[in-house]
Amino acid sequence: MTDSKSTESTPPPSLPGLPLLGNTIELLTKDANRFFSEAYEKLGPVFQVNYLFRNYTIMAGPESLNHLLEFREQGMSREAFFGPVDKQIGGVVLLTQPVGAYQNLRNQARLAFSRQLAAEFIPDLVGCVDEGLDRHPPGSTVSVMDLCTRVSFDQYSRLLCGESLDAYFDTANRYAVWVMNIGVKKVPEFSVHLPAYKKLRRDVMKMADEVLTRYENRPADHGMPYTILDALVSATDDDGNPLPRKDLVATLQYGIIGTVVYMNRTVAFLLHDLLSNPEHYERVREEVDGAYANGLPDSLDLRGMSTLNAALKESMRLHPVSLGMPFMVDEPFEFNGHTVPKGQFCVYSGVPNHFSADFYPQPHRFDPDRCRAPRNEHKQRRAYAPYGYGKRVCPAGGLVETCTLVSISRIIHRRTFERVPANDPLRTVLAPLPAPDRKFRIRFIDERSEHAAGKTDHTQLAVNALDELFESGRLAKPAMRERLDNVTPRRHESGDYILRKGEQAETFHVLIEGTVEVTSGSNEHLASLEPGNYFGEIGLLGEGRRTANCLSTTPTLVLEMTRDDFLAIVLKDDLVPGEIAAALRQRYLTTRVHKALPALTSERLRTLAGTGSLKRFEADDTIIRQGDDADWFYILLTGTVAVLIEDANGTQQVATLQPGDHFGEIGILEARARTATVRVTADGPVETLAIPRDALLELVEQDPQARRDIASIILDRIRSGTP
Ligand code: HEM
Incomplete structure (x- = not known):
């Protein structure tokens, strides 16, 4: 491999560091992301760092990602880096395989860890957050990493097999972190001979075996949504043969690593960024409350929380938990005028791109709006790569997003809380990937809402x-x-x-x-x-x-x-x-x-949805005004509105309408002016389906059931004095 720009060959420059320890202390105790981006600014796209007695060549910035895509891992391998992880996990780990291999398993992993699969489990995922919160009642203080790790593991268990594996939480968490520490060479490989490690591994293998045996023996009419195991069991090797049990066990374990070494800290970082930016926190809280107003959110609601989604993207920009993608160099190559020698560990890192002022004005500022239209700064080529790059990009982005949005929205919706101590600067540690340290803690103040009310599916x-x-x-x-x-x-x-x-x-x-x-x-x-x-x-x-x-x-x-x-x-x-x-x-x-309106027949639903349009009104907006011409009929979809009547004695509130209620029909059906004013309550905003006059008249004419339903509502309203 050569790079056309190269003229003379020198080793990549190094950052100054301590004798023997090199850059280890800085990397372990400071923000590793910042370290990488500052090194890139100083030394350019290829440089060396010394971490835990080993030299790494870092290929950084947009130009290095181009190099990775262009050379498609020729002359590089992964066995030397991830081999020890494979050995412990005991089966196929995709990370170690060449990019072209195990394509069926790769495709199946994309389904197993997809947004669609996770969407079916949203009520369970919310339940995991509720259980996590119930362990820490108002008044208690908790380390955010501890809370997020437990909740993330619980969520993964439900997605994996539909049940809680909480009894194994401690074992699985310690095992996954240990294996990952071996993977990143933070802990020597010989530590696997220690009795403590052997016991952890034995217990995790037992857990995996139990999970698979229960899966194999479950009744045909189990009624459970499609799980990660369902997807993995359908996967095949490159010859079309089902995967042996050991490979299922391996992928299941890799999911635990993804959960307790990657996903947990992503949730914790987002909570931190929101807590540190009260104006964004407030916007998210409003949005979240709106989404929960009508019960638990579904996947559309989750994706509709645009401020929270943008905040998650922005938080993953500021705190990418994967520092880069590691390889062993098998054939030396030239890059940017430097030779990267054979036998080096080489890490391709998109981290500096996340902090480049070329892509992101004021790059160290938390500014969620930059990660959505119209700015969409993260969509620039090579600007954003939290899930890796090219063929090896993480297959679990949809799962991570769903679980993270559920966790953060549920915590914010249910509780008030504060950082303790307030305004403490965030300390990140490499454990083994960047994470807030355990001293990032919050104190729960109170329950915000009657959360049990939101259990409708x-x-x-x-x-x-x-x-x-x-x-x-x-x-x-x-x-x-x-x-x-x-x-x-x-x-x-x-x-x-x-x-x-x-x-x-x-x-x-x-x-x-x-x-x-x-x-x-x-x-x-x-x-x-x-x-x-x-x-x-x-x-x-x-x-x-x-x-x-x-x-x-x-x-x-x-x-x-x-x-x-x-x-x-x-x-x-x-x-x-x-x-x-x-x-x-x-x-x-x-x-x-x-x-x-869950009781509507699909036929009627289709008709209404086809003729109506979604209209949103803000708190205190007047939707219809007494005395005006009647032109629209409304179905309230979210939020509450007040019905007010004005007469000689002043204005009187005669009713509050809830989601599912409709209003505005009397004026249309009786061809007279509005008989009341309908105003959004101070809790607003609300969403309505607005149906034009003619469409309502047509519906009532053609559909006797609709006529009867609406007539009985009108009658009820007249009887109760609520027009
Ligand atoms: C915030 C959370 C996560 C981030 C940032 C993340 C990031 C990454 C990155 C950067 C890679 C490529 C690594 C490399 O090749 O060197 C990767 C691969 C992978 N991740 Fe994730 N990950 C996350 C969570 C998860 C979770 C929760 C799972 C499973 C439940 C998962 C499953 C996988 C798998 C199976 C691969 C290997 C894919 C392949 O080589 O084809 N990840 N992830």
């Missing part, structure tokens, strides 16, 4: 509705439905650019709420988009770049589908963009309506 309701909705449609194939599930709802403020002309086209959009203006490069008005319209398809189907600007002219809610999902549907199923957009919009609205 909305996920299941939504799934049922969608099953019915797509039963006979063209998008019925499971693969297509999975693609539709990947859609992210995003909110944009008025004045935000959702797309800009000339940008790389990576997403397809459906407008659900608000208005969008399409303009040319010279800002000439081309079109106005309304809810139900779609955009972004031209860049995806044609030239790869955006051909116009799309600007939110009001606050908007937009569904976003990735390029891959969009093209997969268009190419495989011969659908036109308008059909995909209609299906997505329908699906989104139907899920929301079904949540509010």
Whole structure:
């Protein structure tokens, strides 16, 4: 391997360090990410560090990631680095395999650790957080890493096999950290002969064996959603043979490592970043409370928490837990004028990219808005790589995101808490990967809400509705439905650019709420988009770049589908963009309506969702005003509204309506002015499905059941004096 720019060959420069110990102390006790990025600024994209008596060549920054992709690991191997981990885990560990090998297992791992699989378990994942919190009642103080590790392990257990493995928590955690310490050479390999380690390993193997035996013997009608084990058991080797039991045990163990050495600290770092930035914390809390207002969130709700999602991305930018991807150099190569010799450990690291002012203005600032539209700074090429790069990118991003969003949202929704001591600077340790140290603690102050009230299984309701909705449609194939599930709802403020002309086209959009203006490069008005319209398809189907600007002219809610999902549907199923957009919009609205009105038949649901549009109102907004013309009928989807009547004696509140209630029908059906004012309560905002006058009249005309339902509600309201 050579690099065309190389002229003379010298070893990569080193950072000054202590005799013998080199850079070990700095790396172990300071922020290792900062250390890597400062070294990159000083020494360029290739340099050496000495850590725990070993020299490592660090290939850093965007240029090194290009090198990794270009040379596809030629002349490099992993056995020497991860071999000792393999030996302990006792089966195939993907990390050690060459990139082309075990492709079936790699694909299956993507499914096993996917967002879709985790989505089915959201109520259980919330339950794990609740159990974690219940162990630390208000008034108690807890180390955030301890809390996050236990909750993350519990969540992984549920996803793995549908049950709690809490009895094994301590053993599995200590074992996984020990193995990982051997992997990163922090602990010598001969430590595996110590009785303490041997006992841990024996116990973890026993746990794995019990889990698999219970899995093999479970009754056919167990009724459990698809688990990680289900996915792994369906995996095959490269010849199509089922994986031997030892490889299942190995992958199951690697998941434990992913959970207690990577995921736990990601949750802890995010909690830290939110606590240290009260204004963002407040925004997230508002969003989270909205999502829980109607019961437990489902996967759409989780992805709809756009501020929390952006905060997670930003926190993973500031605290990437994987410092890089390690290899053994088998053939020397030249890079940036330096020779990287055979026999070196070489680590490809995207960490400095995360702190580059070229990508991120004020890179050390926690600024979640940079990780969402319109700024999307993390989407620049090579700017963001917390899950690794190229062919070896972590397959578990969806699982991590789901568990982390559930954990943080649930903690924030349930409790008030404070950092103790307040304003302590965050200390990170390499243990064995970067993590907040155990002194990062919080004190729980109080329960915020009656959390037991939120136990309705909305996920299941939504799934049922969608099953019915797509039963006979063209998008019925499971693969297509999975693609539709990947859609992210995003909110944009008025004045935000959702797309800009000339940008790389990576997403397809459906407008659900608000208005969008399409303009040319010279800002000439081309079109106005309304809810139900779609955009972004031209860049995806044609030239790869955006051909116009799309600007939110009001606050908007937009569904976003990735390029891959969009093209997969268009190419495989011969659908036109308008059909995909209609299906997505329908699906989104139907899920929301079904949540509010679970008793509606799918037929009626389809009709309502098809004719209505989602409208959001802020706290204290007036939705309808007494005396005005009646033009819309509303179904309240989230939040509460007050019904007020004005008469000679002043204004009187006559009712409070809850999600699932509807209002506005009397004026329309009786062709008279509004009989009351409906205003969002101070707890706002609310979401409604707004159905235009004509559509309601048509529904009532054509559907006797709808007529009866609405008539009886009108009667009830008249009887109770609540128009
Ligand atoms: C915040 C959490 C996580 C981060 C940042 C992360 C990051 C990474 C990175 C950087 C790699 C590539 C490593 C390399 O090749 O050197 C990787 C690989 C992998 N991760 Fe994760 N990981 C996380 C959580 C998890 C979890 C929870 C699981 C499983 C439950 C998991 C399963 C895997 C597997 C199986 C691979 C090997 C993939 C392959 O080589 O094809 N990870 N992860």
